[in-house]
Amino acid sequence: MLDKNYRLFGRISIIDIVLFILLVVFVFSARRFSAPQSVAAAPGDVAIRYTLELQRKLPDYINKIQTDTDIYDNLRGYYIGRIVDVYDEPYLEDVPDHDNEIIRRVPVDGLRTVYVVVEAAAQITEQTTTVGSYEILVGKDVFVRSKDFASSGFVVIVERDI
Amino acid sequence: MMIIDKQGRIAGKVSVIDLALLIILLGLAAGFLYRQFSVTKTVQLANAKFYVTLAVEPVREYSIDAIAVEDVFYEQYATQSMGKVVAIDKLEAKEIIKKTNGEPLYVSMEDKYRLLITLECSGIVRDTGYFVNGNTQLSEGSDLRVQSNKVFCAARVETISETI
Numbered sequence: 001m002l003d004k005n006y007r008l009f010g011r012i013s014i015i016d017i018v019l020f021i022l023l024v025v026f027v028f029s030a031r032r033f034s035a036p037q038s039v040a041a042a043p044g045d046v047a048i049r050y051t052l053e054l055q056r057k058l059p060d061y062i063n064k065i066q067t068d069t070d071i072y073d074n075l076r077g078y079y080i081g082r083i084v085d086v087y088d089e090p091y092l093e094d095v096p097d098h099d100n101e102i103i104r105r106v107p108v109d110g111l112r113t114v115y116v117v118v119e120a121a122a123q124i125t126e127q128t129t130t131v132g133s134y135e136i137l138v139g140k141d142v143f144v145r146s147k148d149f150a151s152s153g154f155v156v157i158v159e160r161d162i
Numbered sequence: 163m164m165i166i167d168k169q170g171r172i173a174g175k176v177s178v179i180d181l182a183l184l185i186i187l188l189g190l191a192a193g194f195l196y197r198q199f200s201v202t203k204t205v206q207l208a209n210a211k212f213y214v215t216l217a218v219e220p221v222r223e224y225s226i227d228a229i230a231v232e233d234v235f236y237e238q239y240a241t242q243s244m245g246k247v248v249a250i251d252k253l254e255a256k257e258i259i260k261k262t263n264g265e266p267l268y269v270s271m272e273d274k275y276r277l278l279i280t281l282e283c284s285g286i287v288r289d290t291g292y293f294v295n296g297n298t299q300l301s302e303g304s305d306l307r308v309q310s311n312k313v314f315c316a317a318r319v320e321t322i323s324e325t326i
Contacts, residue, residue, distance in 0.1 A: 005175050015180040022187040029194065094271065096259040103257055103271045126243065127236045129311050137314040138228040139221075156224040158312060 081120030220255035245283035
């Protein structure tokens with residue numbers, strides 16, 4: 001059965017057989033002792049509307065931002081949607097109120113928070129929502145630009161199936 | 163007689179490469195067996211269920227509105243989920259301020275909250291701790307960046323327990 005070169009029937013090295021068996025055992029063990037895989041939802045194109053919050057802007061900043069224009073990630077140039085609305089509110093700062101022992105949200109004269117509403121087609125999986133390869137998640141910081149402006153901010157609202 | 167012939171075989175019979183691979187695999191096997199059956203008798207429960215409570219603060223209503231029971235959470239950049247949300251508790255956020263006399267006070271923050279998110283996790287429980295995603299260990303006090311498909315936040319592991 002084994003020839004003088006330790007090959008079964010003169011064809012397959014017995015060491016190769018042992019190596020193969022060990023590899024199978026390792027693959028099985030790795031799968032057996034690893035955490036279970038999660039099932040991801042099938043991605044697809046879902047219409048979303050999301051709102052970006054741009055803080056600490058001067059009152060005339062909102063005039064720079066035009067609706068019905070495209071918006072992009074300022075770091076890599078990804079297209080991330082089309083601006084459909086823009087509005088602003090007083091910029092609020094956390095200020096200690098020593099008399100009442102609380103930290104209040106107080107408007108600051110001369111500064112505004114600008115909200116930019118964007119519509120895009122997104123892919124939604126169990127793990128994330130992306131427009132192309134750009135993640136759109138509430139709380140994510142963003143660096144965006146259009147032909148009229150550039151700014152950093154945060155995603156604050158994401159609506160699906162609009 | 164040459165120890166290794168010109169075809170790379172020791173004593174003309176066994177390939178050097180095969181032998182090296184065999185030694186490496188046997189070494190890995192020995193290490194694996196040692197971890198599994200070492201003298202300390204490490205107890206390991208694979209695919210065990212445990213509950214991890216994450217604290218996220220301070221957050222505004224925007225983030226709270228984007229988190230719901232049954233949402234699945236991942237650690238940022240992980241390929242496997244940590245677990246699904248089974249409970250959400252909203253508490254007031256607090257921060258330290260100093261009075262004019264320098265005395266520190268721990269006070270509430272208006273319109274900001276401390277969110278406690280409890281995840282039902284499936285992972286490995288060892289004597290050394292709790293593991294998700296195969297080999298990511300979670301400990302009380304760990305700081306993480308976590309996300310669902312709706313929200314992203316920085317969180318701290320508040321508690322880990324085997325019952326909710």
